[in-house]
Amino acid sequence: xxxxxxLLSIITLLQVSKPVISRHEVTTPPLxxxxxxxxxxxxxxxxxxxxxxxFGVNTFTDSEWGTGHENPAIFNxxxxxxxxWVNVAAEAGFSLxxxxxxxxxxxxxxxxxxxxxxxASSPWKNGRGDVVQELVNAxxxxxxxxxxxxxxxxxxxxxxxGHDLQYNEYYLAQLQELLNKYGxxxxxxxxxAKGSNVPNMSYYFSDWFSMVKELQTSINIFSDxxxxxxxxxxxxxxxxxxxxxxxxxxxxxxxxxxxVDYLNTGDSKGTDWLPxxxxxxxxxxxxxxxxxxxxxxxxxxxIYYKSVGRNCVLLFNVPPNTTGLISENDVQRLKDFRGAxxxxxxxxxxxxxxxxxxxxxxxxxxxxxxxxVLDGDHLWTYWAPKDEESEDNWIEFKCIDKLRxxxxxxxxxIGLGQRIKQxxxxxxxxxxxxxxxVGHKRLHRxxxxxxxxxxxxxxxxxxxxxxxxxxxxxxxxxxWHPNET
Numbered sequence: 001x002x003x004x005x006x007l008l009s010i011i012t013l014l015q016v017s018k019p020v021i022s023r024h025e026v027t028t029p030p031l032x033x034x035x036x037x038x039x040x041x042x043x044x045x046x047x048x049x050x051x052x053x054x055f056g057v058n059t060f061t062d063s064e065w066g067t068g069h070e071n072p073a074i075f076n077x078x079x080x081x082x083x084x085w086v087n088v089a090a091e092a093g094f095s096l097x098x099x100x101x102x103x104x105x106x107x108x109x110x111x112x113x114x115x116x117x118x119x120a121s122s123p124w125k126n127g128r129g130d131v132v133q134e135l136v137n138a139x140x141x142x143x144x145x146x147x148x149x150x151x152x153x154x155x156x157x158x159x160x161x162g163h164d165l166q167y168n169e170y171y172l173a174q175l176q177e178l179l180n181k182y183g184x185x186x187x188x189x190x191x192x193a194k195g196s197n198v199p200n201m202s203y204y205f206s207d208w209f210s211m212v213k214e215l216q217t218s219i220n221i222f223s224d225x226x227x228x229x230x231x232x233x234x235x236x237x238x239x240x241x242x243x244x245x246x247x248x249x250x251x252x253x254x255x256x257x258x259x260v261d262y263l264n265t266g267d268s269k270g271t272d273w274l275p276x277x278x279x280x281x282x283x284x285x286x287x288x289x290x291x292x293x294x295x296x297x298x299x300x301x302x303i304y305y306k307s308v309g310r311n312c313v314l315l316f317n318v319p320p321n322t323t324g325l326i327s328e329n330d331v332q333r334l335k336d337f338r339g340a341x342x343x344x345x346x347x348x349x350x351x352x353x354x355x356x357x358x359x360x361x362x363x364x365x366x367x368x369x370x371x372x373v374l375d376g377d378h379l380w381t382y383w384a385p386k387d388e389e390s391e392d393n394w395i396e397f398k399c400i401d402k403l404r405x406x407x408x409x410x411x412x413x414i415g416l417g418q419r420i421k422q423x424x425x426x427x428x429x430x431x432x433x434x435x436x437x438v439g440h441k442r443l444h445r446x447x448x449x450x451x452x453x454x455x456x457x458x459x460x461x462x463x464x465x466x467x468x469x470x471x472x473x474x475x476x477x478x479x480w481h482p483n484e485t
Contacts, residue, residue, distance in 0.1 A: 026367075027361060027362025027363075027365075027366040027367065027368065029368075029384075029416070030361065030384055030387065030416065030465070030466055030468070031465075032415075032416040032417050033416065033417035033418075033419060033464055033465040034271075034417060035246055035270070035271060035272055035273040035417070036273060036415070036416070036417055037245070037273045037275070037414060037415070038228070038273070039218075040186075040218050040219070040220050040228065041220065041228055041229075041273060041275065042379070042414070042415060044096075044186075044187070044220050044228075044229065044275075044313060045245075045275060045313060045414070045440045046378075046379070046440075047094075047095045047096055047313060048308045048313055048314065048441070049092070049093050049094045049095070049308070049313070049314050049316060050094055050095065050096040050097070050098065050148070050187075050277075050313060050314070050315050050316070051089045051092075051094040051096070051097045051098065051315075051316055051317075051318055052097075052098050052100075052150075052279065052281075052286075052315050052316065052317035052318070053085065053097060053098065053099045053100065053135075053317070053318065053319065053320060054100050054103070054281075054286040054287045054288075054317055054319045055099065055100060055109065055131070055287070055288075055319060055320045056075070056100055056102075056103050056105065056107050056109060056287070057070040057072070057074060057075055057105055057107045058103065058105065058287040059077075059287050059288050059319065059320065059321065059322055060074045060075060060076075060322055061074065062289055062290070063287065064285055064286060064287055065104055065105070065156075065195065066103065066104060066105025066106075066107070066156065067105065067156060068104075068105050068106050068155070068156030068157035068158075069157070070105060070107065072107065072117060072118070072119075072121035072122045073121075073122060073123060074122075075107070075119065075122040075123075075124055076122060076123045076124045077124060077320070077322060077323060077324025078124075078323060078324065079323040079324050079325055080124070080129075080131070080134065080320070080323070080324025080325070081324060081325060082131075082134040082135045082137070082138035082139075083138045083141070083142075084325055084326060085097065085135065085138065085320065085326055086135075086138040086139055086141075086142045086145050087142070088318070088326050088331050088334060089145060089318075090142055090144065090145055091334075091335065091338065092334040092335070092337060092338045093338050093341065094145075094316070095144055095145060095146060096145070096146045096147070096148055096186055096187060097135065097139065097145060097146070097147060097148065098147075098148035098149065098150055098187055098189055098315070099131070099132060099135050099147070099148070099149055099150065100150045100152070101131075101132055101149045101150060101151050101178060102150075102151050102152050102155070102174070103150075103152050104152050104154045104155070104156055104193065104194070104195075105156055105157060106152075106155040106156055106157025106158050107157070108174070109130075109131035109132055110130050110131065110132040110133065110177070110178070110181075110182075111128075111129075111130055112174055112177055113177070114170055114173050114174060114177070115157075115158065117157050117158070119131060132149070132178070132182055133182065135147060136182045136183060140183075146184070146186040147182070147183075147184070147185055147186065148185060148186055148187035148188065148189065149178055149182075149185055149187075149188055149189065150188075150189035151171070151174060151175060151178065151188070151189075151190075152191070152193075153171065153190060153191070153192070153194075153203050154193060154194040154195075154198070154201075155167070155171075156198075158170060161199060161201060162198075162199025162200065162201055164201065164202045164204075167201065168202075168203065168204040168207065171203075171208070172204075172207065172208065172211055175188075175208060175211055175212065175215075176211065176215065179211075179212065179215040179216050179219075180215060184216070184218070185216055185219055186218070186219060186220065187219065187220045187221075187222055187229070188212055188216075188219055188220075188221055188222065189222045189223075190205070190208070190221065190222065190223040190254065191223065191224070191231070191254070191255075192223075192224060192254040192255020192256075193255075194255075203254070205223070205225075205254060209221055209227060222277060223254050224252060224253065224254040224255065224256065224259070224263065225249060225252035225253055225254050226249055226252070226272070226274040227249065227272075227274070228274070229274070229275060229276075229277050229313075230247065230252070230263055230274045230275070230276050230277070231263055231276070231277065231279070232263060232264055232276040232277060232278045232279070232307075232312060233259075233260035233261065233262075233263035233264040233276075234260065234264070235279055235280060235281075236280060236303075237278045237279065237280030237303040237306065237307050237314060237316075238278065238303070238306040238307065238310075239264060239276055239278055239306060239307055239310035239311065239312045240261075240264040240265040240266075240310070241310065241435065241436065242265045242266075242436040242437050243264070243265060243266055243276060243310045243311045243312060243437055243439065244265065244266030244267055244268055244270060244311075244418060244437055244439070245266060245273055245274065245275040245276070245311060245414065245418050245439055245440075246266055246267055246268065246269075246270030246271070246272065246273060246274070246418060247262070247263075247266045247267045247270040247272055247274045248267055248269075248270050248271055248272060249271075249272045249274060263276065264276075266437075268421060268464065275311070275312065275313070275439075275440075276311075276312045276313075277312060277313050277314075277315050278303075278306075278307035278312045278313070278314050278315060279315040279317065280303055280307075280314070280315070280316065280317065281316075281317035281318075281319070282294045282295060282300070282316060282317060282318050282319075282330055282333065282334070283295065283317075283319070283330075285319075286317055286319065287319050288319040288320060288321045288322070288327065290321075293329060294329055294330050294333040295333075297333065297336050297337060297340060297479070298479065300333070300337050301337070301340060301477075301479060301480075304337075304341065305443050305445050308441060308443070309441060309442065309443030309445070310437075310439075310442065310443075311418075311437060311438070311439030311440050311441060311442065318330055318334065340479055343478065343479075344407060344475050344476070344477045344478075344479070345409070345473065345475055347475065347476070348374070348473040348474065348475065349399075349403045349404075349405055349473075349474040349475065349476070350373075350374060350397050350456070350472055350473055350474040351374055352399060352400075352401075352403075353397035353398055353399040353403075353456075354397070354398045354399075355370045355371055355373070355374065355395065355396070355397050355398075356370060356395075356396055356398070357369075357370040357383055357385060357393075357394065357395045357396065358385055358392060358393050358394045358395070359385045359386040359393070360383070360384070360385065360386070361384040361385065361386055361387070361466075367381075368382065368383060368384035369383060370383045370395050371383075372470070373395065373469055373470065373471050373472040374471075374472070377470070378411050378470050378471040379413060379414070379415055379470055380413065380415060380470075381413075381470065382412075382413040382468045382469055382470040383395055383468070383469045383470075384466060384467075384468050385466060385467065386466075387466050393459070393460040393463075393466075393467055394457050394458060394459045394460065395457070395458050395469060395472065396455060396456065396457040396458075397455070397456045397457075397472075397474070398454065398455050399454050399455075399456075400454075401454070402452045402453060402454050403452065403453060403454070403456070403474060404450055404451075404452050404476060405450065405451065405474045405475055405476050406445065406446045406449055406450045406451065406475075406476060406477050406480055407443060407444065407445050407446070407473075407474070407475040407476065407477050407480075408425050408432075408433060408443070408444040408446070408456075408458075408472075408473070408474060408475075409441065409442070409443055409444075409471070409472065409473035409474075409475060410423070410438050410441075410442045410444075410458065410469065410471075410472055411438070411440060411441050411442070411469065411470045411471040411472070412438045412439055412440065412467070412468060412469060412470060413468040413469070413470040414439060414440050416468055417464070417465070418437070418438075418439050418464070419463045419464045419465050419466070419467050419468065420436075420437060420438040420439075420460055420462075420463050420464075420467050421436060421437065421461075421462040421463055421464060422434075422435075422436055422460075422461040422462035422463075423435055423436075423438065423458060423459060423460050423461060424458070424459045424461060425444060425456065425457070425458050425459075426456070426457045426458075426459065427451050427452075427453035427455070427456050428453040428454060428455050429455070430453075432446055432448070432451050433446060433447075438469075445477060445480055446482075447482060448482065448483070449480070449481070449482050449483050450476070456474060458472065
């Protein structure tokens, strides 16, 4: 028995002292840097292009701001075809369409039971029409197109306006109609626009926002103060050359003209993720006017570079005309615009180059190598340098033949926070571009035009944390001729 006990003891000791063979440790991603975007904010950012549809009684009165005294009988778009709107949007690369369900004149494009100042009192479809429903039906029939709505807080028609309790109850009732009746709404648009000498009116924005989120959990709320998307601070479609998706919401208020510069740039120390949306119209006006024509292609491309190319989403207004269709010259200009974007960005010259970087998180066996910037995932695969080398990070493309390009695209992995504060681009040792923020997308359209070179190095000079670059492109824009008079 004693011998058996000794044998068991020896076996136990051998088992205890047996070395544990460790599995290969996979390098983990770096920690995120707060604040972070929500899932709905990420989806919104990846849209890049969304469409505004300004349509209503102003379309028929040749006005921008209606008086509220318009007779609903003037609204009669005899050829209205929301399928045409959706097809035009889809072909131009827009994935979200926001309709002015009610503008400042108070006329409702759906048959609201809370007012007779609506399509129900118009001759269109003998008073049985519903523009909101027409758009929703057309979008549902076309995969990849979502719907958003604008419901103007300022109402120049309704007599309850100026009476806080009564009007806020009316407004909330209409919000509930729109968000209960028409299915999924992906963005709701609020603003503080109103004219001078109007009745004092307190909008219960907190109540409105709470109701919206209760009724539609995946919706993004737009306003000067968010809470999901902020105004960029102008109606030119331009973001600041520095544009953070982060900002302090406590410093914002809706309709406050003193904060437009802050809205335009955001705040590197902001505690809230509140990315900017750039709104601009394809024409001079927001509503259709027979006397106006669409802006030149060069102007639209400039807007694109200064909105999408500065970490924003471009909200592009394309107003239907009095027949209820998008005008043919606007359709053609959108085709030109889409064709130009495809021409510029369909080819990435960097893909023909060898890529290397200053360092790589986890070494060569890690998943964070510089080759990730050339794959198709612009969000969750990325180059990450080592944490300890935050002051001297660069990524470089070396090509056998000289490249000829005039646009440089840089994108951050914003799912882990916005980080880059300052960067430069060098071609064959010569600095050709510099900038501050990057965010979802930064486009450098070179001021001196086309450059030729074999070695392109992007230096990250300052960053809130280790930079994470998800995508880089070198592109040629044949429409950009800065040296021509």
